[in-house]
Amino acid sequence: MSERRSLAKIITVILFVVLLAGSALVSRQKLFSLEGGNLQSKEEALDKYGFYLEPYNKEANINFRHQSPQLDPKLKHIEPQIASMGASVSIVDFDNDGWNDIYFTNSRTGSQNALYRNMHNGKFENVAAQMGVADVNKKGTGVSMGAVWGDYDNDGFEDLFLYKWGRPQLFHNEGGKKLVDVTEGSGLPKWVNANSAIWLDFDNDGLLDLFLGGYFDEKYDLSNLNTTKIMPESFRYANNGGRKYLFKNMGNGKFKDVTNEYGLNSTKWALAAGAADLNGDGYPDLLISNDYNVDELYINEKGKKFVERGRQSGIGDIPKSGMSVAFGDIDNSGILGIYTTNITEKGILIQGNNYWKPTGPPTHEPKFANLAQLAGIENAGWSYGEQFGDLNNDGYMDLYVANGFISAKKGTSYWYDYSKVTGGNSAIIGDAANWPDMKGKSQSGYQQDKIWLNNSNALFEDVSGKVCPYADYDGRAVAMADLWNRGVLDVIVANQNDIPLVYKNISRNNNHWIDFDLHGTVSNASAVGATVEVQWSGKKQVQIITGGIGFSSQNQHRLHFGLGSDNKVDKVLIHWPSGQTDEVVNPEIDKLHNIKEKKAKA
Amino acid sequence: MQAIETETPVNTNFWSFWKKNYFTYVPPAFITLILLIGQVFFGILDNYLNVVVAICTSVVSEAILARYVLGVRKNLASAYITGISVGILIRSNMIWPYVVTALISILSKYVLRYKGRHLWNPSNFGVSWMLFMATAYVAGLSIQWGSYILPMSVIWLLGLGIVYRAKKLHITLTYVISFTALAFVRSLITGDAFLAELAPLTGPMYQLFIFFMVTDPGTTVSTKRGQILVVFLVALVEFFLRLDGFIYAPFYALFLVGPAARFIDLKKNAPKGEVKQVA
Numbered sequence: 001m002s003e004r005r006s007l008a009k010i011i012t013v014i015l016f017v018v019l020l021a022g023s024a025l026v027s028r029q030k031l032f033s034l035e036g037g038n039l040q041s042k043e044e045a046l047d048k049y050g051f052y053l054e055p056y057n058k059e060a061n062i063n064f065r066h067q068s069p070q071l072d073p074k075l076k077h078i079e080p081q082i083a084s085m086g087a088s089v090s091i092v093d094f095d096n097d098g099w100n101d102i103y104f105t106n107s108r109t110g111s112q113n114a115l116y117r118n119m120h121n122g123k124f125e126n127v128a129a130q131m132g133v134a135d136v137n138k139k140g141t142g143v144s145m146g147a148v149w150g151d152y153d154n155d156g157f158e159d160l161f162l163y164k165w166g167r168p169q170l171f172h173n174e175g176g177k178k179l180v181d182v183t184e185g186s187g188l189p190k191w192v193n194a195n196s197a198i199w200l201d202f203d204n205d206g207l208l209d210l211f212l213g214g215y216f217d218e219k220y221d222l223s224n225l226n227t228t229k230i231m232p233e234s235f236r237y238a239n240n241g242g243r244k245y246l247f248k249n250m251g252n253g254k255f256k257d258v259t260n261e262y263g264l265n266s267t268k269w270a271l272a273a274g275a276a277d278l279n280g281d282g283y284p285d286l287l288i289s290n291d292y293n294v295d296e297l298y299i300n301e302k303g304k305k306f307v308e309r310g311r312q313s314g315i316g317d318i319p320k321s322g323m324s325v326a327f328g329d330i331d332n333s334g335i336l337g338i339y340t341t342n343i344t345e346k347g348i349l350i351q352g353n354n355y356w357k358p359t360g361p362p363t364h365e366p367k368f369a370n371l372a373q374l375a376g377i378e379n380a381g382w383s384y385g386e387q388f389g390d391l392n393n394d395g396y397m398d399l400y401v402a403n404g405f406i407s408a409k410k411g412t413s414y415w416y417d418y419s420k421v422t423g424g425n426s427a428i429i430g431d432a433a434n435w436p437d438m439k440g441k442s443q444s445g446y447q448q449d450k451i452w453l454n455n456s457n458a459l460f461e462d463v464s465g466k467v468c469p470y471a472d473y474d475g476r477a478v479a480m481a482d483l484w485n486r487g488v489l490d491v492i493v494a495n496q497n498d499i500p501l502v503y504k505n506i507s508r509n510n511n512h513w514i515d516f517d518l519h520g521t522v523s524n525a526s527a528v529g530a531t532v533e534v535q536w537s538g539k540k541q542v543q544i545i546t547g548g549i550g551f552s553s554q555n556q557h558r559l560h561f562g563l564g565s566d567n568k569v570d571k572v573l574i575h576w577p578s579g580q581t582d583e584v585v586n587p588e589i590d591k592l593h594n595i596k597e598k599k600a601k602a
Numbered sequence: 603m604q605a606i607e608t609e610t611p612v613n614t615n616f617w618s619f620w621k622k623n624y625f626t627y628v629p630p631a632f633i634t635l636i637l638l639i640g641q642v643f644f645g646i647l648d649n650y651l652n653v654v655v656a657i658c659t660s661v662v663s664e665a666i667l668a669r670y671v672l673g674v675r676k677n678l679a680s681a682y683i684t685g686i687s688v689g690i691l692i693r694s695n696m697i698w699p700y701v702v703t704a705l706i707s708i709l710s711k712y713v714l715r716y717k718g719r720h721l722w723n724p725s726n727f728g729v730s731w732m733l734f735m736a737t738a739y740v741a742g743l744s745i746q747w748g749s750y751i752l753p754m755s756v757i758w759l760l761g762l763g764i765v766y767r768a769k770k771l772h773i774t775l776t777y778v779i780s781f782t783a784l785a786f787v788r789s790l791i792t793g794d795a796f797l798a799e800l801a802p803l804t805g806p807m808y809q810l811f812i813f814f815m816v817t818d819p820g821t822t823v824s825t826k827r828g829q830i831l832v833v834f835l836v837a838l839v840e841f842f843l844r845l846d847g848f849i850y851a852p853f854y855a856l857f858l859v860g861p862a863a864r865f866i867d868l869k870k871n872a873p874k875g876e877v878k879q880v881a
Contacts, residue, residue, distance in 0.1 A: 005672075023702050026738070317649075416848070417794070423804075428798065
């Protein structure tokens, strides 16, 4: 053997050993940490990060507990798998007293939803029963999955749309005194197995319309089935989910189903939706996050119809397990990006979450690139809800992601059983009877929620567990709101089959802030779809008012901007859905500004 | 996975092509077809770049290693199959695992040898290693391609035709029969539906496994009876791994059984002295 070949052999062996060792060791590093950071004390967190999220349920008098749905006995063997949603949270100031209130949904037949009125003294009081929105999970009408608030009749009070695995319900807000069920005759369908709904004004006519996304096919009542063939036909390509609904607000308390007319004929398994003008034409486009298939991007053709352009835009290329949608300008570019959550389980399913950033200025056909990996916000766990918000008022949007699927017996995993059927043909995966008995096993359970701190220009640091006590509930919906009017964002997390977490944001920094609460006059009164761009110290950040965002959640109506140490805002641009732009120069900082849309001059 | 080797081509008649001349190129063409069908009908690839990177890494490293370690120029069909298999079988959000898996796969052929022959099926080695050791960055293709029966049938028919032509049909059939029988036994033990235990066989991971990995001539034993026994043992080890909840049980089973059987076979049957195996 020549010397050269001997040398080549030695090099080959060395390279082989190095690759084997390196590939094994790299997975044992904390580069890809699903476990979160090391716990730090409150004082350490306050010193280092300038804020701390303190669980505040007891002090706030919030004793709600979510209960999962009960299903038909034929699904008993996989009940935790299916009955894994329904914990939702939406923030509303239903009585217009200037303080945020909280609405939680419950999901067991006979259980009560809770509407916590803010008592202005740090405490909340559950007024759901006297307001008429507690006892809504009755036999035969289905159970709650989520709620969104919007002023559909422009009377100045936010009304309630409750979506269910059952009959959706609309409640009219009678001046903050009572919520009256006006479902009958409103044009809403009799039964939808929905896990997503948002208010939006898709034709900019000044009236809030409604999108409702079915998950399971609407022909099934999951508590009373005559078949077990209800499951997705594929883990990645399922089209046998619930239909979608687009309701046009006719202005007389009635909603017209214009779904087919507007081209929303998808039957994918929708779990979340978000609406924002992504192509700059002034009309809200619609992004639907789908489980078991690709996400969909519906471009709004000037309020006349929607055209699905997911694949063309880059968003709909890779099928994942879409759970949630949120909009955030993470690099202060004045452009909204889209964050969608998926599943990451080490060694089994590494989908990663997405942060879709437009690749250029808004055009009719927007294109997006996934920057989640670069930003460090890709791998969270089995993620559900998420929200962007500046938690330390440093001028950059941070990110909270709720994690955890089923926390049952510790040390067990249903993943292997799950992988058997999800790898099988549609005839197998589609029939719940073929799914192995869960036997009390966990699946991606006991996961900590992710908190990512945006250190500047979209470079995120994982501070999970460092800025709050350890918690591993099965997180679902997340909302951010200033619950005590202190100029900071508090965090509320609805957990499946458990208590919610109401985090009070304890702040120790000298950062400034500014808030805006918008009220449409020409546009819809809730100003859903309006964007606010704040410009200061050479930075600009844009935020949008949504009629529901995340997974089964809704943030506070007002928009909150952190300003860092800067004590002056140069200019604020408010883009209303009506097409009008209002400008505010040098607004006072550390203050909430209530802004009414200027009526256009005749 | 490796190309199935046959004689040197001598004529260009179509049936001759099928029967012997260019049969070396049929398996690579078949796996490319699987990839194309999977991508066109189901979009199985998260992006093309991963597969391209895996193929390029595999082919280039094979060419270099064959030239400098063995001192020969080598037909690169088997390296192509290794690359394409790696590109399909592992899933990662990053590019480097595709490079590393392809490299480890090819390198294993040149490092882990006995009597001049490699012991492990290259992609089985690379994929198994990464799935077991690099869990933070790598997962496997354990999901179904879709619900279309026609393309699935085409893959099965073509696959069976090719392994028949390569005289490896007994291996594939033994595995399928063993898996099915043991799936039934598992269903009795676990109480799960027989269809749930059988389900993996209907997915793409198994199609690649039974048409390419277990039939790899470079790593199977020399006698037909031995091949049947070995593939049954693979199914049996997989059976126990499955009972213990290993999602990637078939890869690990082949990883464990294949080289052991190959080693014993070489010890018993190989001619004395080092045999130069180019593949």
